[in-house]
Amino acid sequence: MSTTDRSTGVRRICLALPTNRACVPTLAQIGAEAAHAARTFGVAVELLVLDSADPAALAEHAAALRALPAAPGVTVHHLDEAAQRAFLAAAVERSGLAKPELLLDLMLPAGVSYGACTNRAFLIAAALGCESVHRRDSDLHYQQHDGAPLYPIDQELASIGRPAAEAAAEVTEHALAPELAERPVALVGASFIGELSVDIGEIERLDPQVYHDVVSLWAPVDWTEEEKQHLVEESFRGAGTEPFTADRSVLDVIDMWRLDMCNIAFHRDVYQQVPLLPACDTIGSDYFLIHLVFDAKLPGVVHNRHIVNFYDGERRTDAGFQAYQLRFAKFLLSMLYLNHVYRRMGELGGELGLGLLTPELTARGDLIAALARESAGLDRAENRWRLAEVDANYRKLGGRYAQFADRLAELGEQLLDEAQADIEDFALLTEGWADLVAAATGIGLDRAASHAP
Template identity: 65%
Template sequence: MRRICLTLPTDRACPDTIAALGAEAGYAADHAGVEVAVLILDSCPPAVRAAHAAVVRRLPAHPRVTVHHLDEAAQRDFLTRALTRSGAAKPDLLLDLLLPDGLSYGACTDRAFLIAAALGCASVHRRDSDSRYQVLDGRTVFPVHHELASLGRRAADAAAGVTATDLPADCRDRRVAMTGASFIGELSVDIAEMRAADPDAYRDVVGLWAPAHWSAAAKRDLADESFRGAGTTPFTTDHSLLTLVDPMRVDMCNIAFHGVHERVPLPPARDTIGSDYFLIHLVHDARLPGVLHNRHIVNYHTGERRTGTGFRAYQLRFVKFLLSMLYFHAVYDGMAAAGDTLLDADGRVRPDAVAALARESTGLDRTENTERLAAVDTAYRRLGGRYADVADLLAGRRDRLLDEARDDMADFALLTEAWEPLIAAARTTPLTAPPGQPR
């Protein structure tokens, strides 16, 4: 029987989300005849973890659903043993990339990928703690409904289970590597306050994630479209499209991967939003089939991002995202040019090709990023108040931020080079150390 991993990485209190995740797991087991490993990677303080554990204990028992609730100590123990088994040349550095002392959106999902391999799961289905499911006529709208209908199947066979198909004919013998949808509700990036305060400043700043050579009009259009997901219209009826999925149409709170996540990891950049979206681009550029559906998740923002400390931290992550784009755009361009050559003879992504593009990008001239920082400084000082305080913080860290954006891509190349043997090792590494063996 096929086993899947339904995962929730979290560093905030989210008891309702955990309960809803348990319900989705039960739905998957009942409606698709699969075994479900629910994986909660919990980086919360002890009291919050204890509250989460209480929710886990109350989840309805199901013969084909197993819940794994792991704190960071348990995650570290598993990673250490898997890294040792993999024979990695720099296990301590890789451990630091996978479980850093700080926030990393990519690393937390990479840990889910590795643990899913240890649990024998064929696919990974990710949700976020600051989101919830839609409800129609009293029934919860679970994204896993579409994910399990198509994921991992030969595209030509999956075509019978979708509403429509526009996949190129020469891709139809490839397997569906990704299934996803987006969200409705609040912006995915918590910057609506900036848009309300000064729409022009908002467009100037958000437009900075576009390639530098784009026209001012194109950057404005990108800013107007960015982070809005599927808007605000609620779900009414199912629609699914077998296609080469446009990365702008899906979100990492509502995504599932088959195969590709075992070939290439997500970038483990610290304190950088958007660092977990790389595989969405890779699936598209390698022309791997995907399914785009409309079971959108409801996005909302928790209050800690709007406190003084939380606001500064979140703005720093946002600016680091803008700086990362110098390197990501170069890699995306390289992947788009490579196209089918990103795949081996068996139709699987070639990690060496991705790692080479990432490493090559680290030699780019940084002038574009110094200009990005200058533009952010101008906009934030115009906004004034606590945005001006963030501008002061950024000015004091200018050189460090420029270095970190480059070094993050070098770290990604390193992790990509080590990823295949690490996944192989994870498959044979017990989730918990056997009795009598050192942890």
């Protein structure tokens, strides 16, 4: 399917919201953003809600989406896990790839996976013929300015997919090297204001040194103390707390510090080539493509229509605390492998990123898969050190952090195994990704529609 409607020539986009929690207020806001996009830009908006919430919340979501005001150009797709599984099973079967059951598990795992839920959005967007995916999260509010909501999609649709030379007219600052001007804009994004994106603010309040020592564990081990200090100062803070006053946007090769996956758009030339890590119970598993776009020297636009981040009540419970700290620990362990892949991408990409790109300037999925496989053989000693550091620092904090350290000690070997398996699964999924995308494009969304809530 083309990325435009063949009968009308209208550009088709996917505004995607994965959720596993009750989020009726967010659905109303994202529905309004979809209607605004269709009305303002004349695009066809596929509003995609991938719903893994419990039955009561699922029913509330279905009612809320049915109650959205009719909006010309907007089509709503509300898919529960049965509908998602039906679509994915059909795509996996059509692809003819080996290990179909494992691939289906990687696309729709039993645990929480930030990468897998976004991968599902990517595949369904391909099935719907979309040119771009615009990702939001369920725990968001839009900022207001002069009494109106600040929709990131205004900045996204002004530039995404356009040659950078054209997009330069849509931004307030142009910093892109001239030799990259003909490349299309591969991503447009911003960040958030409000609470930290990772629920570790209490650690900083309890002991700033422990916070520094723990957060710096995700840096490459050979970084200088100055580099680690910069990482600690930038990590998880988004755009701070300063509210919006006027639009600012920069066209450049954009680094990860200024972007968040709750507020981002990717062009199909990126997400149809390489997926995200399908790792379960691991924060940060959905950020890989930001690194890839940067190392491949693909143009991007960063803007300041930041969303407002908040924490749902579940994180405040004892069970929620334990679950989130485990996701944070697994994130730290994932960096043994990802830091290696990121370093190799930087080396192979070179000054113009050409080593990571095909002649058509799309990302080389085969190369990314090979780098992931290469990293899987790394010595685990570095990760054993990370576990020991988390243990020692959390015990300094005492209380529930010391209790979590006890749990971490019990799970240590299992977590080391899982971290290695996660990067191997990413390699496998990346090797078959182009075939999965082609299969999804070929079958459309018909298989899922019959299961919709």
